[in-house]
Structures are given as C-alpha cells and as structure tokens.
Amino acid sequence: MTNRIRWRHAACIATLGTSLAFGSAYAAESCAHHGQLDEHYCDDNNDLVADAPKDAKQWKDPSTIVFAYTPVEDPAVYANIFKPFTDYLAKCTGKKVIYYPVQSNSAEIEAMRSGRLHVAGFSTGPTGFAVNLAGAVPFAAMGTEKGPQGYRLISVVRKDSPYQKLSDLKGKRVAHTSPSSNSGNLAPLVLYPKEGLKPNEDYKPIMSGGHDKSAIGVASGDYDMAGIASSVYERMVARGTVKAGDLRVIYTSELFPTSSYAYAHDLKPELAAKIVTCFRDFRFPADMQKEFKGNDRFFPITYQKDWKVVRDIAEGSGTPYNKTAYEAQKARDEAKAKKKKEQAGQAKAPAE
Numbered sequence: 001m002t003n004r005i006r007w008r009h010a011a012c013i014a015t016l017g018t019s020l021a022f023g024s025a026y027a028a029e030s031c032a033h034h035g036q037l038d039e040h041y042c043d044d045n046n047d048l049v050a051d052a053p054k055d056a057k058q059w060k061d062p063s064t065i066v067f068a069y070t071p072v073e074d075p076a077v078y079a080n081i082f083k084p085f086t087d088y089l090a091k092c093t094g095k096k097v098i099y100y101p102v103q104s105n106s107a108e109i110e111a112m113r114s115g116r117l118h119v120a121g122f123s124t125g126p127t128g129f130a131v132n133l134a135g136a137v138p139f140a141a142m143g144t145e146k147g148p149q150g151y152r153l154i155s156v157v158r159k160d161s162p163y164q165k166l167s168d169l170k171g172k173r174v175a176h177t178s179p180s181s182n183s184g185n186l187a188p189l190v191l192y193p194k195e196g197l198k199p200n201e202d203y204k205p206i207m208s209g210g211h212d213k214s215a216i217g218v219a220s221g222d223y224d225m226a227g228i229a230s231s232v233y234e235r236m237v238a239r240g241t242v243k244a245g246d247l248r249v250i251y252t253s254e255l256f257p258t259s260s261y262a263y264a265h266d267l268k269p270e271l272a273a274k275i276v277t278c279f280r281d282f283r284f285p286a287d288m289q290k291e292f293k294g295n296d297r298f299f300p301i302t303y304q305k306d307w308k309v310v311r312d313i314a315e316g317s318g319t320p321y322n323k324t325a326y327e328a329q330k331a332r333d334e335a336k337a338k339k340k341k342e343q344a345g346q347a348k349a350p351a352e
Helices: 003-015 075-081 083-093 105-113 127-134 182-195 211-220 230-239 269-281 286-291 308-316 323-348
Strands: 064-069 096-099 119-122 137-144 150-158 174-176 225-229 247-257 260-263 297-300
Touching: 064 083, 064 105, 075 083, 075 286, 083 096, 083 269, 083 286, 105 119, 105 127, 105 323, 119 127, 127 137, 127 260, 127 308, 127 323, 137 269, 150 182, 150 211, 150 230, 174 182, 174 211, 182 211, 182 225, 182 247, 182 308, 211 225, 211 230, 211 247, 225 230, 247 308, 260 269, 269 297
Parallel strands: 064 096, 064 119, 174 225
Antiparallel strands: 119 260, 137 260, 137 297, 150 225, 150 247
16 A cells, blocks of 8 residues: 555544543444444544544644653653644644653543543554553554554673573563563564563563663663563663673564554544654654654554554553553552652652
C-alpha cells in the first residue's frame, strides 16, 4: 500500500470520528460487538479500535489541543524536542497546542480516557491499554519514506562482565523496566525462555522504573543485565548519558513497532481528519531527525496490522490489555509516584 493510499485510509478513519467518551455508553442495542474494548466503546467494524460516536453531540472540538509524548525518559526534555512540531500543529489546525509532560504510562492513558489529552504518542506496550481502555485511535508512527520506525529488545551487560548469553544470567540481578512495557518486561517474559532463561524461575525481575534507569543501573553495577529498548539506548549513548564502551549487548530480538501516535476517541471528525493530515505533511527539522535516529516524518499505521506482534507478546506473557491488568499497572505507578514525592519531601526537610 502506498503512503498516499495509507494516509487516505487513515484520514478516512479519522473522518468517521471516534468512540464515546469514557463514562457515557452507547445504547445497548446500538453496539453489536465490543471485542477487547472497554464496554463503553464499540467495534462493530472489527478493526480493533473504537468506532465513531453515533451522536454528534458527543464529539469534542477543543480550542486548545493537548499533546503528550510517552514518558520513556525525562518528560521535560521532549517538550523542547517536539516544539517545532507542536508549533506546526498549532498553525496547521488553527488552534493553540500545548505539550503535556506525563510522568507515567498510566497517567498518560488516564489523561486521554478522561478527556484531558487529545493527541499523544504512546509507548509500544501501553498502546494496547490506550486503545482498549481510553478509546485511542493510533494512526501514525515515526519513520521515513521507506516505512515506520522499529526497535528491538536488547539485553545489555557490563563490558567487563563474564556473561556471554542469556542463560548465563540464572540467579543474577536482572532488571526489567515496568510491568506494561513491551521491550522492558512483556517481551522478555516470552522471548527469554527460548534462550534458556526463564523470568520468575531462573531469576526474579527487578523493576527499575524505566529503560534509562535500567541501562544506567547496569553501567553502575546495580544490575547484572537489563532488557531495554534499542531506540532508548541509542539516544542515551548519543547524549552521553551512558557510554557504549561500558556495556555489551548479548541478545537482540526481532523488530517491534515504536511509539504509536493516536488521537482521542471523541474528537470532532473534521478535527481528527485535520490532525491526521497535519501529521502526514510535517517533515522533521534537523534537530528532530538527529534525536530520532534519522526519522523524518510520521508514517501511517493501523493498530490492527502494525501492532499484531505486540498483541501476540501481551497474550503470550499472560498480560492481555484488559481493565484488570491496567488497574494493576495504574496502582503500581501511583505507588511509585507517591514514594518519589515522599523521598523528595524528605530530601528538602531541614536536618534536626
């Protein structure tokens, strides 16, 4: 399928509109099929994302578009990186656009589900939760004229360590990132056993809280090995956050899709279509191309086709994208945020 046809397909999806806002449901008789979506959304056309609201009164046309990017690293860093695009999106749509720095995957999903977030880049794994529980409609991923960007799960150890293959890490300190992360947790659960290393049997995964924290933890000796996204690792090396010479890759997976870009379920159809067009026409300036490893555009994708390998990993790891799994992840994120706040408060408290 050519880029033009794929974008036309994505724009057509956008013009249909999106699903009902969370908290208001279709009349029972109007929805024949929910699929894996929350009961407040319909998937009568079986494309795995929420159908358009049937009532135009439920569409939203905000004066200010709120945009967010997945919190894989320091959110403040990306406010500046994305500024050329958010400025363009404002000009293209004729609306004010603000960047919303989310602190966790569940916070980003909750923001879209509650209607506070209109367009967002979701990490690979959490995209499924955003689709099923927040009515997100993925339509693009970063890429080039050749296709969308991808990344791999890589497993890193210290360069001077004795470990040469995954099976060498039995009984060792192995870091995962967070429960909902595709490359940071779900993929290792499914792929590592094939290499002779069974998570939760051969080792107890240590949740680091992020890909960057995992890489830094291995470099500093806190962990013996960590599974992280190759794209994050490459950005960290480029910035000098970690030195490539200090670490060694002992495992590389097949290619996964990178972050999806999705519009909120209840945007006015004309606005959703305009946003899709704006993404399609934008070309990254030099600084953005450098940050995102040569990607120069947003390439059209569909959740049904391009996220199949990710859904298969989720199912294979026993962590389907349902409400129970999401609420568990949300609780973990909230507990982590509370602990971080308490630690910050203790650090500021005057010594007795």
